[in-house]
Amino acid sequence: MGEVIVxxxxxxGVGKTxxxxxxGASLAMLGKKVxxxxxxxxxxxxxxxxxxxxxxxxxxxDVVEGVCRLKQGLIRDKRFxxxxxxxxxxxxxxxxxxxxxxxxxxxxxxxxxxxxLVDCPAGIEQGFKNAIAGADRAIVVTTPEISAxxxxxxxxxxxxxxxxxxxxxxxxxxxxxxxxxxxxxxxEDMTDILAIDLLGVVPDxxxxxxxxxxxxxxxxxxxxxxxxxxxxIAKRIMGENVPIMDLDIQEGFMVKIAKLFGLx
Amino acid sequence: MLDVFKFxxxxxxxxxxxxxxxxxxxxxxxxxxxxxxxxxxVKGDLLNxxxxxxxxEEEGLDIRITKTKKxxxxxxPALVANIPIxxxxxx
Numbered sequence: 001m002g003e004v005i006v007x008x009x010x011x012x013g014v015g016k017t018x019x020x021x022x023x024g025a026s027l028a029m030l031g032k033k034v035x036x037x038x039x040x041x042x043x044x045x046x047x048x049x050x051x052x053x054x055x056x057x058x059x060x061x062d063v064v065e066g067v068c069r070l071k072q073g074l075i076r077d078k079r080f081x082x083x084x085x086x087x088x089x090x091x092x093x094x095x096x097x098x099x100x101x102x103x104x105x106x107x108x109x110x111x112x113x114x115x116x117l118v119d120c121p122a123g124i125e126q127g128f129k130n131a132i133a134g135a136d137r138a139i140v141v142t143t144p145e146i147s148a149x150x151x152x153x154x155x156x157x158x159x160x161x162x163x164x165x166x167x168x169x170x171x172x173x174x175x176x177x178x179x180x181x182x183x184x185x186x187x188e189d190m191t192d193i194l195a196i197d198l199l200g201v202v203p204d205x206x207x208x209x210x211x212x213x214x215x216x217x218x219x220x221x222x223x224x225x226x227x228x229x230x231x232x233i234a235k236r237i238m239g240e241n242v243p244i245m246d247l248d249i250q251e252g253f254m255v256k257i258a259k260l261f262g263l264x
Numbered sequence: 265m266l267d268v269f270k271f272x273x274x275x276x277x278x279x280x281x282x283x284x285x286x287x288x289x290x291x292x293x294x295x296x297x298x299x300x301x302x303x304x305x306v307k308g309d310l311l312n313x314x315x316x317x318x319x320x321e322e323e324g325l326d327i328r329i330t331k332t333k334k335x336x337x338x339x340x341p342a343l344v345a346n347i348p349i350x351x352x353x354x355x
Binding site for chain 1: 279281288295
């Protein structure tokens with residue numbers, strides 16, 4: 001029996017979809033069978049981030065309504081052995097699926113897959129309630145901004161009210177040079193305030209923009225710092241004890257290079 | 265010269281500390297539906313009671329509403345007060 005993990009944030013634009021795609025790809029690279037499920041009905045996005053937009057025939061609503069069989073709706077990612085995508089419907093709205101239907105769908109999926117990752121829409125309305133309905137665990141993504149942390153806190157409260165206890169935190173897009181200057185909240189500031197366990201820290205990385213442009217998850221690239229952070233997160237989800245990446249050393253190296261070229 | 269100022273202002277005037285303080289205040293309200301004003305009242309009354317028994321350092325006083333995990337993994341709001349004592353009063 002697999003595990004259903006929902007990836008939420010409350011605030012939009014903090015990187016839920018990128019996180020879902022990269023953790024999914026990383027888990028697949030580690031030999032797991034993974035289904036990633038786009039629960040953002042009406043605003044389909046996970047397909048383009050994964051670069052699978054041209055291969056969609058059916059979607060989540062088709063599967064739920066019985067228009068096609070579950071296996072027909074799932075798109076196999078040829079680059080990652082074991083990774084499958086169930087895309088969101090683009091033409092329907094959030095009321096097209098009920099929490100009960102999502103629960104049943106998740107139950108079916110975890111019979112087949114080791115991990116089912118649900119990309120939750122932003123907000124706290126119906127789409128959020130649907131997305132968390134079938135989840136066993138929850139991940140909360142935030143960025144080091146006051147608005148994102150505030151929404152993350154609200155989401156933690158709502159998850160706990162829905163008895164999804166002990167959600168795990170991913171801090172995305174941290175910029176270590178700004179943290180050092182005291183112009184950005186650090187990891188401890190955020191874990192202090194939110195009082196939930198830290199699953200991972202992902203540095204702000206231009207490579208994410210490039211890889212999203214191309215539709216190739218950064219997790220596959222050895223050179224990408226963010227990609228490495230996502231691979232570490234996948235290992236932690238599998239229960240491995242991987243220390244949080246020391247961003248300071250990486251930064252130190254970059255600064256040294258910058259100094260070498262007289263940029264600093 | 266500017267760097268010297270930066271050095272001294274570190275940890276108090278940095279923008280991340282401003283963010284953190286503002287965040288703490290809004291979260292008190294978000295989590296419990298009580299206003300910062302309400303917390304100030306609690307703080308005032310606490311001070312009154314405690315100052316009968318000990319001398320405290322008012323600048324170091326930190327009162328906030330956070331969350332705490334109980335044994336059954338349920339999360340509850342908790343009032344946490346950190347009150348530095350200067351001296352105990354002889355009674």
